[in-house]
Amino acid sequence: MGLLENKARARLFYKYLSRVYDRVNPFIWNEEMRAEALSLLSFPEDATVLDVGCGTGFGTAGLLEHVDHVYALDQSPHQLEKAYAKFGKQGPVSFHLGDAERLPFASNTFDVVWSSGSIEYWPRPVRTLREFRRVLVPGGQVLVVGPNNPNNTVVRKLANAIMLFYDAEEADRMFDAAGFEDVDHTLMGPSYDPDIAITTVGRAPE
């Protein structure tokens, strides 16, 4: 398990990264990629939408182009502070400080659960994906943007020692074990490496 697949360490890491996150992020996860990921979802009218690991709200802002209100959760108070500064605490986003693995929501609540760039920090990804399934309505959609998986073998080995990286086969195994159906993957990335990241969509069983 990678060094940052540990909630306390990830929280500490984001205490510092939050200071520069919005300046660094566009080099690896940008508006074009976000639009492509959003296009993989269909938003029912008045959809209830949850953004898990919302960070400073980059994914949240994209979701707000499709719905009027988003529930957003992150375990880093420092990341959330940056998000509050953008959206306000009582605006179109209901923020929650909490753990992706223990979502503070009733079962069968959301039409869509979105999570971008967070899975690589979860110590138990399958358990967390099961938690997503719990809060989704039957037939509800999940979308998870995975990490940018380095092509270079040495860099990938190093990266794996830090956090989770996975391919389509591993994603199939995780989403299947979590009970999702109609699982599908799309590779995307910034222009300098357009296939570097895997995004997975699936549905909770009807």
Ligand SMILES: C[S@@+](CC[C@H](N)C(=O)[O-])C[C@H]1O[C@@H](n2cnc3c(N)ncnc32)[C@H](O)[C@@H]1O
């Ligand atoms: C790379 S940032 C992604 C932020 C945002 N989703 C985006 O698209 O820019 C990863 C975020 O996941 C959060 N995170 C990591 N592990 C988490 C957990 N177990 N529960 C909730 N949030 C978590 C981190 O605090 C961080 O803000």
